Amino acid sequence: MRLSRGIFRKNVFRKHLALFLITILVPTCLFLGVYMYGYANNVKESIVSASNNDMDRVSRNLDIFFENTDRIALQASLNPSIVEMLNRPFEKSAYDFFVVKELLRGWTSYNSLFQSVYIHILQNNKVLTTNEGLYSLNDFYDAAFIHEMDRLGRSRYAVWTGVRRFHESTGVNTVDSDVLTFVRIVPVTEQTPLGVLYINFNKDVFLQTIEHLSPDSLGNIVVIDPQNRLASGPVDGLDAEAVARELQPGQTRTDVLGHGPNKYFITASKSAVNGWTLLNLTPYEAYSGQMSHILLKVSGIFAAVLALGIGLAYLFASILYGPWRRVEERLQGYVLKTFEASKGDVYAVVDHAIHNLIDTIRHNEPVLRDHLVRDLFHYPHPQDDRTLRDRFAEWGVPFEHPYFIVIVISGELRIADRENESRYNLVLYSLAEELLNTRFQAAGSVLGKVQFAFLLNTERSELQEETIHDLEACCQDIVTKAREHLDVSMHFCIGGVRPLHRVHEAYEQARRVMAYKAFLSHSGIFYANEWNEPQQFEYPASYQKLLLNTLMTGNREQAEELISDLFHRYIHNSRYPLPKLQQMLVMLMSHIMSSLAQEGYDIGPLVDEAGLLNLQTSGNSLELQAFISNQLKSVMDYLEAVREQRQISPYIRQALTYIEGKYKENISISDIAAAIGISSGHLSRLFKAEVGKPPLEYLTEYRLEQGKQLLVDSAQSLNQISEAIGYNDVHTFIRFFKKYEGTTPGEYRKQWM
Structure with a gap:
């Protein structure tokens, strides 16, 4: 007993430990790895940021230093004495050279940064220094460097800067030192150089200047x-x-x-x-030190999580052993009284219990078959067709052929019968299953309220004429039997033919079509493969505008014609997407309601009584058209009743009569006011209050309505139509038409054609 319990605990411990490793430890390792990677990047970014800041500071100091040096070169180029010396060096006396030398000395003596400055005069090949005076180039102590610059060419040494070893003469001997030398051609303002300016800085002082550190500790x-x-x-x-x-x-x-x-x-x-x-x-220690610290921290976290997981795995194994032991005792003492097993063998007990459970399941094959059919309709199944057909055979439905027809059946009960909906569900399902099995091998499932779906086994991958005949005969039998026993209308949708693992595709097609049965033909049998949705759908904005204007004018005959034409073009004889058609009608009716509300009508009673958006109550497209026509009649009845209650003043009635009689002429609001004998301002206020819009806006809309009639009912040109409705030029007509109608007159005429 103790040995078996120990083995059990070890097995459970291993399983919990494996579960911990998969669910906790592996994600923890990934998280810590990502954390270390991010931390390393942050450390590197901080190092790079600090380095960039230091270099920006030094770079700015260098730029300032070079600007000051270039300023000296420019100052030398603009000084008259220096320019005169460079232009006519043979005419200058020793005193003149002395003056220039002292001038240069004065520029540089104030700053210890300068070590020496001299000018190479190109015409006489002399060198004037700030310390020693005038030299012949061949006798000058730094002649080698000047010759080196000359070999580079003027295009190179015009802005030459660099660090070099400098041999400076002190009068007694020559001293070697590291200097920073700037070479600039002077004058810089002329195209042809007359001399070359050499400025030597002490390198150590230069480095101190740009870095503010001693040369030995440059940082x-x-x-x-x-x-x-x-x-x-x-x-x-x-x-x-x-x-x-x-x-x-x-x-x-x-x-x-x-x-x-x-x-x-x-x-x-x-x-x-x-x-x-x-x-x-x-x-590099600045980086590696921080990474060593974070690595030590991460290792500690990992070790703590690992220790915690091992401890919890062992704890759970110990805790779960008790309930498992009690389950074993319960099974042996109650469910499995005839079971002979080794005492303490928990797995043998549970295995025997599972076999008993399978025996119990076999008594519930119809329920399991229903669930399998439902799963096949809703989800792609991972098992192959052969395995699925074997399962159906085990549950009493031996499917012989590899393909299946999907048929969805939906019924509409009378309102009085909806209290017995559950009982009717079972009756209709049984009736449909019995009649379908007379011609096909069928298996089905109840999907919802008076809605079922069936799998019909067939040997061909496409619907043949004979199969279609059998299907329609079965559907007619179901409709006849249903009417004999129940007052119910039936709709059938054939989803297509698929292998067993793909029947969910055919079911989805049929379900989508059945959801929009109000937009289908009056026949009760539909084929989903006929309703392939095109890529584009254009909303009928022109119908929307015309329908709203027709409702506002109360023209019932024209409204009925518009609805008939809309259904004929978009619903009865088309293959537009069914969801788009439903959205079209919802948007159309919603626009009518919102437009009435904007015009000041109280649409609350109208919406409550008419139920304009309840489109799915119709059984087919003809019923839907009648439903929409009735709702529009209700809207026009409501508008007429509201208009009868409104009292229009005599002034406004005269203004309306004047506008509708004179709209073809070039009239203004002053003309209207003068015709009825009141001021223009008073007319505007009265008209806006009673009609809901200014007089000129009403005039424009009235002209455009007449223009639309001429666009549809006549072959006149746009110029002729614009003159006929009171516009001086066609451009004004087009501009107002596009503003109010959202399209041009030409496009409007094309849509109607």
Whole structure:
């Protein structure tokens, strides 16, 4: 006993543990992985953001520095003494050169950043320095650099900037130092240069200026000149100059470079304006340290979740053992008294109980068959047709052929009989099943209130003439028998022929058609495959406008003609989508109601009494047309009754008579007011209050109504029609027609044609 209980607990524990791993642990691992990935991206983004901020600051300092240097070159180009010296150097005395030298010295002496400044005079090949005076180029201590610039060509050294090793003469000896040199052609304002300005800055002071740090502790910024030479100090384990050579002007890139303790996050940017490259170095430990911390945290969470899952799995296994044991005892002591099983073998007991349950199910085959048929109608079935047909055979319906016809039957009871609807449901279902089985092998299901669906077995994949004849004969027999016993009308829809695993498609087609039976022909048998929906449906806006105007004028004969034409065009002899047709009528009737409400009519009693939107009470399209016609008659009766109650003043009656008699002429509101003997303002107020719109708007609508009659009933041109209804030109007629009718007169005439 203890051994079997231990085995049971272990099995249950394994199942719960597996369930935990699938439902909790795996999603937890995915969540933690996504969390770590997002955290790593956030850390990287913060590093890159900080690097960009530092480089932006240094880049702005560089730009300011270069602007100041260019300002000196421009100042030299605009100074008369310097320009005069460059233009006529052979005419200048030693004193003149001294004046220029002192001028340059005055510009640069105020700032320790400048190391030396000199001008190479191109005409006499002399060099004037701020410290030593005038040199011949061949005797000048920095002649090698000048010759190097000259070899580059003026197009290159016109804006040359770079870091170099400078050999400066102090009068006694030559001192080597690292300098930042700016080379600019002067004058910059002329096309032909006369000289070249060389400005040398102390590199260490330059770096302090742009970074506000000492050269030995430049921080995490590396500065590289346009020639891809280091301006700042070298970085262990990193070829910064190679990184600069790979960058294109204007490009910014972030990489991880180096190895071991010299591994960095590097954000590199090369200016498209001045060609200088800035590298921001962040030690990789700044990233790896944070990731190690979050990894330790995530590992702790994972371990806690795993330990909790193992504990809960064991706890649930222990808790569930008791109820299972009690079920076993109950089955052995009550349900399975004849069962001989090893004492304590829970699985054997439950297995025997399942076999007894299957025996019980066999006594309920009709119910199971009904549920299977219903499932086949509503859902695609995963089993193959052979397996499904075997199941039907087990439940007493041996289907021999591979294809099935779907037929949906719907009945309409009288209102007085609806109290016995459940009893009629069973009677009609049994009647239909019995008659269908006389010609086909059938299985069906009750779907709802007086609505059933059946599967009819057939050997062909399409409806043949003989099969159609048998189907219609069965339907007629059902209708005849139903009328003999019950006062009920029946509708039948054939959904098509499908294999067993696809009968839900045919049922869906039939169900959709049956839901819109009010829009179908008067015949009680429909074929769903005839109602393939086209791709486009155009709402009959012209009918809507004409129908509303006809109702407002009370023309019953014209309203009846419009409804007949609408049903003939869209419903009786068309294949438009049935849902679209229902929406069309609902929108049409809703527009009429809303328009009446906008005109000031109280439509509450009209809606309550007429029930304009209850379209599904009709059994077919002819009944639906009669229903809509009756509702429109009710609307016109209501409008006539309301108009009889309204009292129109004599002034307004005279104004209406005048407008309807003179609409063909070019009349104004002043003409109308003068004809009835009141002021224009008083007429406008009275007319608006009693008619609901201003006189000129009423005049426009009346003209357009006459114009529509001429468009439909005559072959006159638009010019002739516009003159006949009182417009001076056709453009005014077209503009008002499109504003009020939503279409042009030509398009309106085409729609009617």
